[in-house]
Amino acid sequence: MPWFKNLIKISTTILNQPSSKSITPFASPPLTQFFLQFTKDYSTNIGSKHAGMEPTKTDQKPRIVVLGSGWAGCRLMKDIDTNIYDVVCVSPRNHMVFTPLLASTCVGTLEFRSVTEHIGRIQPAISREPSSYFFLANCTGIDFDKHMVQCQTVTEGVETLEPWNFNISYDKLVIASGAQALTFGIKGVKEHATFLREVYHAQEIRRKLLLNLMLSDVPGVTEEEKRRLLHCVVVGGGPTGVEFSGELSDFILRDVHQRYSHVKDYIRVTLIEANEILSSFDDRLRVYATKQLTKSGVRLVRGLVQDVQPEKIILSDGTDVPYGLLVWSTGVGPSPFVNSLDIPKAKGRIGIDEWLRVPSVQDVFSIGDCSGFLESTGKQVLPALAQVAEQQGKYLASMINRMGKEGGGHANSANKMNLGNPFIYKHLGSMATIGRYKALVDLRESKEAKGVSIAGFTSLLVWRSAYLTRVVSWRNRFYVLINWLTTLIFGRDISRI
Amino acid sequence: MPWFKNLIKISTTILNQPSSKSITPFASPPLTQFFLQFTKDYSTNIGSKHAGMEPTKTDQKPRIVVLGSGWAGCRLMKDIDTNIYDVVCVSPRNHMVFTPLLASTCVGTLEFRSVTEHIGRIQPAISREPSSYFFLANCTGIDFDKHMVQCQTVTEGVETLEPWNFNISYDKLVIASGAQALTFGIKGVKEHATFLREVYHAQEIRRKLLLNLMLSDVPGVTEEEKRRLLHCVVVGGGPTGVEFSGELSDFILRDVHQRYSHVKDYIRVTLIEANEILSSFDDRLRVYATKQLTKSGVRLVRGLVQDVQPEKIILSDGTDVPYGLLVWSTGVGPSPFVNSLDIPKAKGRIGIDEWLRVPSVQDVFSIGDCSGFLESTGKQVLPALAQVAEQQGKYLASMINRMGKEGGGHANSANKMNLGNPFIYKHLGSMATIGRYKALVDLRESKEAKGVSIAGFTSLLVWRSAYLTRVVSWRNRFYVLINWLTTLIFGRDISRI
Secondary structure, three states: OHHHHHHHOOOOEEEOOOOOOOOOOOOOOOHHHHHOOOOOOHHHOEOOOOOEEOOOOOOOOOEEEEEOOOHHHHHHHHHOOOOOOEEEEEEOOOEEEOHHHHHHHOOOOOOHHHHEEEHHHHOOHHHHOOOOEEEEEEEEEEEOOOOEEEEEEOOOOOOOOOOOEEEEEOOEEEEOOOOEEOOOOOOOHHHHOEOOOOHHHHHHHHHHHHHHHHHOOOOOEOHHHHHHHOEEEEEOOOHHHHHHHHHHHHHHHHHHHHHOOOOOOOOEEEEEEOOOOOOOOOHHHHHHHHHHHHHOOEEEEEOOEEEEOOOEEEEOOOOEEEOOEEEEOOOEEOOHHHHHOOOOEEOOEEEEOOOOEOOOOOOEEEOHHHEEEOHHHOOOOOOOOHHHHHHHHHHHHHHHHHHHHOOOOOOOOOOOOOOOOOOOOOOOOEEEEEEOOEEEEEOOOOOOOOOOEEEEHHHHHHHHHHHHHHOOOHHHHHHHHHHHHHHHHHOOOOOOO | OHHHHHHHOOOEEEEOOOOOOOOOOOOOOOHHHHHOOOOOOHHHOEOOOOOEEOOOOOOOOOEEEEEOOOHHHHHHHHHOOOOOOEEEEEEOOOEEEOHHHHHHHOOOOOOHHHHEEEHHHHOOHHHHOOOOEEEEEEEEEEEOOOOEEEEEEOOOOOOOOOOOEEEEEOOEEEEOOOOEEOOOOOOOHHHHOEOOOOHHHHHHHHHHHHHHHHHOOOOOEOHHHHHHHOEEEEEOOOHHHHHHHHHHHHHHHHHHHHHOOOOOOOOEEEEEEOOOOOOOOOHHHHHHHHHHHHHOOEEEEEOOEEEEOOOEEEEOOOOEEEOOEEEEOOOEEOOHHHHHOOOOEEOOEEEEOOOOEOOOOOOEEEOHHHEEEOHHHOOOOOOOOHHHHHHHHHHHHHHHHHHHHOOOOOOOOOOOOOOOOOOOOOOOOEEEEEEOOEEEEEOOOOOOOOOOEEEEHHHHHHHHHHHHHHOOOHHHHHHHHHHHHHHHHHOOOOOOO
């Protein structure tokens, strides 16, 4: 253990007498020699416009390429047997976001790094094995016949580097690239609202909220402007929207009242939903949630957003709703990448069979929010939920491992294999926090089924324990616990960094 | 205690039977009524172009205006007696940065929020008292005759809001606005290098470092480009530059080797200094530091930077030094704001007398990096160190409190007061970490004096304990400890968020 070595190697030097000898702390190093390694002409930096990874040979490990690093892709990678396969992951982010806890980070109940897991922690082979890789890139196209994906690097933040393209040959391809937030074509949503799907969204919300709190306190702001700046509007009454509203009201009741006492009476939360909030939950839980949210000061509004402008939204009945912070959480739909793929779809998603294969092509699978059962399977397209993605990832990893063990790891070698039982989704229930140390837990297998559904503080304990045990690494489990503890004792941190 | 109340208020509802009754979870609220409070015309949002805070009346508490939220201003605010004074702080950031620990955050040894303290934690009156405030703004000018500062809001991140101006009248003014990084007029430094003075600098360094590590692993990068991307160059061999180099080499030896094993042999750290590294330290400590840094793989180069280009710097001897990350840490000098003030200066800083007053004007004081003793005092301008700023803040708070107690709190009322003993700076020594669980501690009162100076692991314990006890809040003390612990056990987090 390197840290233990450090602890016992206590090499201390006590120097009581300052030396009067003049010293030259470092000699001039052979600098030119070192820097000669660099080329002078930077135009030739990129080796080849389409460099990449060649197809594997039969004496090499077969290569699984995974597109995406969400619940589906990460669960799959975690379970892949890296004695059989090399794993290559392509994603624009090098971590998985533990999405059920993301809403808590917007106000500082939890910290951002407590809800992200680096891919190397999920599948260590990616950091260690010579032929397993993580590439920070987007997939731009797939050549199913050649068993090859085209990618482009994500170079955001480096102005000296143009993104470049490369190809990766695969033996098995798993498309788990996820979905994107739905805007229903409403004008201005992308420009003015913040979604709540990635860590940078949560960071943006936290910075904006704290900025508005501070700006509204500065001399020269009218009462009306103050009210606008401190009006937080959430569109979408699903679990994310409700959890975020609950977190916001907790933040207001505890931290704003304590730390922004000058403006505490101006801040408001409005949750706008076209239908019913938490429509997938038990009716009584919904009534309970509605009561609790209202009690916490969240204004529940039934309405349809028609237009989003920089400082206000306009509802379909013509009402203007000025806002300082607008969070948009109305579900997800197919991404442009999925739309661009020329394969059969199911409700816009990549069509898959019961074994999660893309049946029209060889060695391609798709899991998570980007895929849906084809009509020919006779099955419903599953909801875009973490538990669906996770179960699919787990199922597929085990199937692909089995293929590899039976000699079907390489491209086009598993055509006639017995795939075993098809994938069957088991709904484990739904949970949501609603603020003020309360949550809802609905353990029914479907909306019509009978079963246990509880609400209140006990539910919060269930919610917290359930997610805490699912957080992938011990490091993050520890940090989530510590964050909950310090939020309880010291309150949330409101430094705007 | 609110959290305790929450714990005992276990209100749980168990619902075993799903209700079949159709419900309307929320009635249509009187929406229009609520939103009518908002004006329709946003051009009149800002009440008045020069709203602000009027001079205090004699029956009101006198008002201290503090410009800045660094070591000097925060230490002052912490000690101000808020039974006597109202405190108004004007700063572009709502927190203090615990700068000695900032270098550790660039690679994730510590987290960003562990080294920032919200101003409300430092001086709670700012959050609570009706006439104490924090304004997120920059000071743009001072009218010394009218006892008034002109300010402009910081609205970064809010595209719908133009910054606006306001004035604040003061009874006492403390200018503690700090200094800014020196570039010596070298072209390209501001554009291409990153400083290391604020949390956003550390965030930028961490993001860039992780991005370069990932990009250098993607197919299509030439060997030369890989070497450039992974060449981290630090300019400036003061404590900040050395500590950052040490942190970087720790990060490389532990985390890059474990988690980026494909590119671990390409990453290099070069520290460029025109003179000697750590010039204020005991000579033997410098020799020790040089040896240790070299052992950790840091290349120490004596050189003068002449030009900074997007992908390389050019030294005065003509050597090209390609880099992927360039951190600039060559000391600080007067800020444009200080330059703009028409008062006597000392080496470009705001000239002060032995009582830290700006002698040419009434009721104005200046502390920290922005101020220096006038030549007439016969004293040297003190170095730009946290301990100078802190001692000045403490001294000045006590003097201003005494003034207030003796009835000299209001403007122009302390002219003939006895100020007590002048400020005397006591140098407590210098400390710096150098990586690999080693540090330097030089407890001599000056470069020429005799005294204890130690190096090694014991020094690291001294360094850690010394800073841990100085971290302002218990929350952050706790988090710094936890961060050190998890870095030791789990390694640093390399999620790029």
